[in-house]
Amino acid sequence: MDTLKQRLARITHLNQAAAVLEWDQETYMPEGGAEARSQQVATLRSMAHELLIDDETARLLEAAQPDSASDSDLVRIVSRDVQKARKVPSSLIAEMAEASGRAKGAWQKARSGNDFPVFAPHLERIFDLCIQHAEALGYEDQPYDALLDQYEEGATTKQVAAVFDDVKKDLVPFVEAIGQAKPLCEGPVHREYPEADQWTFGMEMAERIGYDLKHGRQDRSAHPFSTSFSISDVRITTRLEKRFFNPAFFGTLHEAGHAMYEQGIDPSLEGTPLADGTSLGMHESQSRMWENLVGRSRAFWEFAFPTAQSTFPGALSDVSLDQFYQAINAVMPSTIRVEADEVTYNLHIMLRFELEQEMIAGRVAVKDLPAAWNDRMESWLGVRPENDAEGVLQDIHWSLGAIGYFPTYALGNLMSVQLFDAARKDLPDLDEQIRGGQFSNLLGWLRTHVHQWGRRRTANEILGASTGEGLAAGPWMDYVREKFGAIYGL
Amino acid sequence: MDTLKQRLARITHLNQAAAVLEWDQETYMPEGGAEARSQQVATLRSMAHELLIDDETARLLEAAQPDSASDSDLVRIVSRDVQKARKVPSSLIAEMAEASGRAKGAWQKARSGNDFPVFAPHLERIFDLCIQHAEALGYEDQPYDALLDQYEEGATTKQVAAVFDDVKKDLVPFVEAIGQAKPLCEGPVHREYPEADQWTFGMEMAERIGYDLKHGRQDRSAHPFSTSFSISDVRITTRLEKRFFNPAFFGTLHEAGHAMYEQGIDPSLEGTPLADGTSLGMHESQSRMWENLVGRSRAFWEFAFPTAQSTFPGALSDVSLDQFYQAINAVMPSTIRVEADEVTYNLHIMLRFELEQEMIAGRVAVKDLPAAWNDRMESWLGVRPENDAEGVLQDIHWSLGAIGYFPTYALGNLMSVQLFDAARKDLPDLDEQIRGGQFSNLLGWLRTHVHQWGRRRTANEILGASTGEGLAAGPWMDYVREKFGAIYGL
Numbered sequence: 001m002d003t004l005k006q007r008l009a010r011i012t013h014l015n016q017a018a019a020v021l022e023w024d025q026e027t028y029m030p031e032g033g034a035e036a037r038s039q040q041v042a043t044l045r046s047m048a049h050e051l052l053i054d055d056e057t058a059r060l061l062e063a064a065q066p067d068s069a070s071d072s073d074l075v076r077i078v079s080r081d082v083q084k085a086r087k088v089p090s091s092l093i094a095e096m097a098e099a100s101g102r103a104k105g106a107w108q109k110a111r112s113g114n115d116f117p118v119f120a121p122h123l124e125r126i127f128d129l130c131i132q133h134a135e136a137l138g139y140e141d142q143p144y145d146a147l148l149d150q151y152e153e154g155a156t157t158k159q160v161a162a163v164f165d166d167v168k169k170d171l172v173p174f175v176e177a178i179g180q181a182k183p184l185c186e187g188p189v190h191r192e193y194p195e196a197d198q199w200t201f202g203m204e205m206a207e208r209i210g211y212d213l214k215h216g217r218q219d220r221s222a223h224p225f226s227t228s229f230s231i232s233d234v235r236i237t238t239r240l241e242k243r244f245f246n247p248a249f250f251g252t253l254h255e256a257g258h259a260m261y262e263q264g265i266d267p268s269l270e271g272t273p274l275a276d277g278t279s280l281g282m283h284e285s286q287s288r289m290w291e292n293l294v295g296r297s298r299a300f301w302e303f304a305f306p307t308a309q310s311t312f313p314g315a316l317s318d319v320s321l322d323q324f325y326q327a328i329n330a331v332m333p334s335t336i337r338v339e340a341d342e343v344t345y346n347l348h349i350m351l352r353f354e355l356e357q358e359m360i361a362g363r364v365a366v367k368d369l370p371a372a373w374n375d376r377m378e379s380w381l382g383v384r385p386e387n388d389a390e391g392v393l394q395d396i397h398w399s400l401g402a403i404g405y406f407p408t409y410a411l412g413n414l415m416s417v418q419l420f421d422a423a424r425k426d427l428p429d430l431d432e433q434i435r436g437g438q439f440s441n442l443l444g445w446l447r448t449h450v451h452q453w454g455r456r457r458t459a460n461e462i463l464g465a466s467t468g469e470g471l472a473a474g475p476w477m478d479y480v481r482e483k484f485g486a487i488y489g490l
Numbered sequence: 491m492d493t494l495k496q497r498l499a500r501i502t503h504l505n506q507a508a509a510v511l512e513w514d515q516e517t518y519m520p521e522g523g524a525e526a527r528s529q530q531v532a533t534l535r536s537m538a539h540e541l542l543i544d545d546e547t548a549r550l551l552e553a554a555q556p557d558s559a560s561d562s563d564l565v566r567i568v569s570r571d572v573q574k575a576r577k578v579p580s581s582l583i584a585e586m587a588e589a590s591g592r593a594k595g596a597w598q599k600a601r602s603g604n605d606f607p608v609f610a611p612h613l614e615r616i617f618d619l620c621i622q623h624a625e626a627l628g629y630e631d632q633p634y635d636a637l638l639d640q641y642e643e644g645a646t647t648k649q650v651a652a653v654f655d656d657v658k659k660d661l662v663p664f665v666e667a668i669g670q671a672k673p674l675c676e677g678p679v680h681r682e683y684p685e686a687d688q689w690t691f692g693m694e695m696a697e698r699i700g701y702d703l704k705h706g707r708q709d710r711s712a713h714p715f716s717t718s719f720s721i722s723d724v725r726i727t728t729r730l731e732k733r734f735f736n737p738a739f740f741g742t743l744h745e746a747g748h749a750m751y752e753q754g755i756d757p758s759l760e761g762t763p764l765a766d767g768t769s770l771g772m773h774e775s776q777s778r779m780w781e782n783l784v785g786r787s788r789a790f791w792e793f794a795f796p797t798a799q800s801t802f803p804g805a806l807s808d809v810s811l812d813q814f815y816q817a818i819n820a821v822m823p824s825t826i827r828v829e830a831d832e833v834t835y836n837l838h839i840m841l842r843f844e845l846e847q848e849m850i851a852g853r854v855a856v857k858d859l860p861a862a863w864n865d866r867m868e869s870w871l872g873v874r875p876e877n878d879a880e881g882v883l884q885d886i887h888w889s890l891g892a893i894g895y896f897p898t899y900a901l902g903n904l905m906s907v908q909l910f911d912a913a914r915k916d917l918p919d920l921d922e923q924i925r926g927g928q929f930s931n932l933l934g935w936l937r938t939h940v941h942q943w944g945r946r947r948t949a950n951e952i953l954g955a956s957t958g959e960g961l962a963a964g965p966w967m968d969y970v971r972e973k974f975g976a977i978y979g980l
């Protein structure tokens with residue numbers, strides 16, 4: 001086991017180093033450093049990959065004699081990683097890297113010029129390579145399974161599609177009903193919020209919910225993210241808008257939620273590939289729980305609003321708790337995913353999930369994608385993009401070859417409520433605790449049931465063990481109906 | 491050549507990545523991240539070392555068919571690196587790493603408790619291992635040659651000792667004469683300098699002398715340094731003292747001088763081990779030139795003083811240019827190297843150089859080191875440390891195993907004047923240019939004669955080609971005598 005672990009530590013250190021370099025690129029790197037930086041990251045990632053698929057690694061895994069449950073999991077899960085990695089020819093990886101490099105440039109051009117045909121041939125190539133990738137990986141039922149599995153291990157297209165359909169049939173009419181209700185006033189969040197005070201307030205609350213700043217920190221970046229350099233160094237970034245409270249504050253809670261997951265992994269997994277979130281969906285469940293289920297709850301603001309008022313007297317002295325609570329929860333169907341509210345967000349995801357599958361299955365051609373996008377957007381959300389830049393060209397993900405990635409966002413929303421409900425069963429006075437600014441029991445529950453396991457348990461296993469059921473649409477839909485029904489008087 | 495270059499690029503990228511991780515450790519890393527970070531850096535450095543000494547690298551170097559002067563240099567110099575690296579058994583490297591890890595802890599304890607005996611056995615072990623290291627590397631004349639060569643390739647103990655003796659015989663009486671002259675008033679640099687304004691002023695001047703911020707940036711750290719992640723990303727750090735102008739400002743010029751060297755390397759050397767300063771002495775010549783020969787000159791302040799006055803009206807509105815010029819050039823023999831002025835600094839270095847050699851040769855025992863240190867300090871500088879924490883325990887370097895490193899500081903001072911004199915021959919109105927805030931011709935001269943070469947030419951070769959002579963004491967001594975003779979009226 002020792003030789004194996006040393007080898008896995010090297011692989012882990014190479015990937016962690018790459019993460020530091022990528023973090024620096026987004027936060028502090030001078031613009032002239034980009035070209036050399038991308039080569040450095042490529043070298044680190046390539047060397048990690050080569051070590052993983054090396055024959056010696058396979059030999060050590062086969063010969064390993066684990067004498068603990070944790071070591072057994074390590075051998076089992078890394079063996080699976082190796083098998084998958086070895087299935088994909090390096091020529092395909094290189095082709096994908098080259099194609100996505102070009103596609104990204106074409107996408108930027110297409111979006112800024114609102115010119116889908118510029119991007120179309122690149123997108124065709126990306127989908128083509130993704131199908132090849134799926135064939136190389138193999139699947140039981142359909143190619144999309146293999147793509148989804150890269151981001152959400154163990155999830156199947158059928159399972160996800162069934163759950164999403166469940167959500168959609170109730171959510172579309174619910175969104176319509178909200179659209180007919182009296183709109184809420186968003187005004188209070190669009191006042192003047194001095195940037196330095198936003199920073200302080202966000203960090204104070206992030207620390208309060210349990211983000212450990214001895215093992216983390218926040219910096220600025222154009223696109224907020226969280227990243228882990230080790231279990232003991234997990235960072236977040238934020239962006240600040242002077243006249244908009246939400247992006248920095250809820251962004252900080254969101255990223256802190258991701259970071260607290262990684263900070264809570266069992267330290268004995270450090271230096272192994274298991275010291276990571278088990279899936280993107282489970283990761284998103286943690287960020288969304290702190291951002292929405294806690295951070296956008298009335299209980300939270302009963303605790304936090306007095307501090308907010310004293311931090312932002314100019315913006316909030318004449319605003320009531322109720323007015324503020326409504327402002328941060330206003331539902332407003334929009335064509336842009338990243339601006340979507342808690343209720344409509346999942347519809348943006350489901351749209352992408354369906355179109356990805358139809359593309360993979362050849363039922364929608366690339367040239368017909370913009371119309372398909374716009375029609376579905378209009379029928380589900382009641383809004384139609386004015387142009388493709390606001391429609392099918394809005395996301396970078398497809399240009400990067402990330403097909404099968406989007407659904408994890410919605411899975412995270414669904415799981416967050418299932419886990420929160422389970423936590424509430426174990427902590428019957430959870431709302432009271434939140435109202436009192438006490439978050440340690442909730443965090444402790446998450447540590448026990450989710451965080452500590454790292455990749456030792458899949459998302460489905462974690463859900464099963466902690467909620468007694470599998471992924472389901474009902475809890476999230478109930479939560480949305482109850483919360484927003486009350487807010488909108490439906 | 492291509493396969494060789496790809497391999498060398500990997501080695502380079504691993505070392506560059508390690509540099510990013512070390513920079514982050516000193517600037518932004520949360521305290522809890524230290525343990526994992528040191529393991530990550532160790533992995534990157536080990537993998538770079540293993541690739542360098544790998545048989546395949548040696549084979550590729552032998553088989554290489556360079557078709558340009560630059561490629562010939564690459565093969566020649568890297569072959570020499572490989573030969574040296576392969577001479578040192580990895581067991582010795584591991585022993586040194588372990589011993590210096592312990593010695594560093596013991597040194598910290600000894601210094602804070604002013605208790606040399608706590609450090610003594612560790613220092614003995616370090617010197618013992620350094621002698622083994624020298625024997626493994628081999629040398630022509632004496633073991634110290636091999637140690638010195640690690641930092642100052644091509645320099646010999648004899649050459650350095652002869653030059654240092656030349657300096658010492660004139661410098662000691664000159665320092666004594668200054669001690670008997672009327673002291674200058676340092677007051678103006680010890681007033682209130684708001685930190686944000688120090689930052690702005692320092693960066694303005696760093697950019698003005700030619701530090702390229704599209705390919706660099708400054709951050710804060712406890713101990714200022716410069717570091718290169720590629721030719722296109724070379725960074726510096728500084729520290730700020732509210733009531734002391736010198737550390738941040740001259741520190742920034744110093745580090746910018748180092749950084750401009752690395753920024754000026756021929757871009758075609760990127761991704762090779764030649765994209766680095768050729769020696770620590772040559773590196774220091776660049777930092778000291780901008781810090782002292784430019785930054786502490788009267789010509790520079792004729793240009794910069796009006797800006798300084800308007801940036802720091804509180805501190806400087808009632809100070810004249812002459813008073814300021816004297817304040818930044820006050821000579822004050824002290825026991826502490828890092829606080830030493832331009833005149834006395836070299837004596838601190840020569841003291842360490844002599845003692846290192848005497849230790850290696852067994853002429854001074856570790857237990858007698860404190861007394862030897864204090865006696866020499868008193869006889870050369872006229873000051874005697876009150877205790878060992880201010881004497882032999884003041885520097886971290888020996889605990890890290892860096893024997894042969896100190897002399898490069900003084901070599902840098904000497905070379906800086908030799909190069910500056912040569913530049914002035916080519917740019918007869920150099921002082922006038924500096925007085926007008928024009929630094930691009932000086933920087934251009936340094937780019938041509940020093941920077942662009944990277945490691946393609948040794949320090950001795952650069953000196954020879956640009957000054958027509960080898961390392962010499964005279965120019966520096968003449969410079970000091972002229973500048974400080976005028977200031978002190980000697």
